[in-house]
Amino acid sequence: MRARGHMWLASRPLTLLSWESAGETLAIEPAGRWLHAADAATWRQVSPIRRTVASLDWHPEHGDRRTEIRFTGIDVPATELCSALNEAVLTDTEMAAGEHVWARLPDPFTPWLGPAPAEPGTRRTA
Numbered sequence: 001m002r003a004r005g006h007m008w009l010a011s012r013p014l015t016l017l018s019w020e021s022a023g024e025t026l027a028i029e030p031a032g033r034w035l036h037a038a039d040a041a042t043w044r045q046v047s048p049i050r051r052t053v054a055s056l057d058w059h060p061e062h063g064d065r066r067t068e069i070r071f072t073g074i075d076v077p078a079t080e081l082c083s084a085l086n087e088a089v090l091t092d093t094e095m096a097a098g099e100h101v102w103a104r105l106p107d108p109f110t111p112w113l114g115p116a117p118a119e120p121g122t123r124r125t126a
Helices: 040-045 048-056 078-087 092-097
Strands: 002-009 012-022 025-033 068-072
Antiparallel strands (some): 002 012, 002 068
16 A cells, blocks of 8 residues: 655644655655745745645635545555544544644654644643
8 A cells, every 4th residue: 555645733733744655664754834824925935836736725724734645555444544544633622622722732743753843832742
């Protein structure tokens, strides 16, 4: 099975993370910042394609932040895969609590990516 895409983590709200996997190999790494909180100068610096894609999928509250991972392969265990991924999604209550609460969530990626970057107005627990 192969997978590729990007994800938005509640514990790293401004960091766009890329996901690439093939077989048993998985690479998740920072791929820049979401345009959600970018100023006009930053918007001008990114490619026209990225600006267009961000604009087309723009959410009024969350901007371009979202998780989108595509899995391909033979005999992909769809039920198990969906179940595992759904365990990682914030509950409706957690989502409604907002970013000030998310900033206090433990960051599950710290062992592999290091501490989350300091973001304005946030305090983290590891």
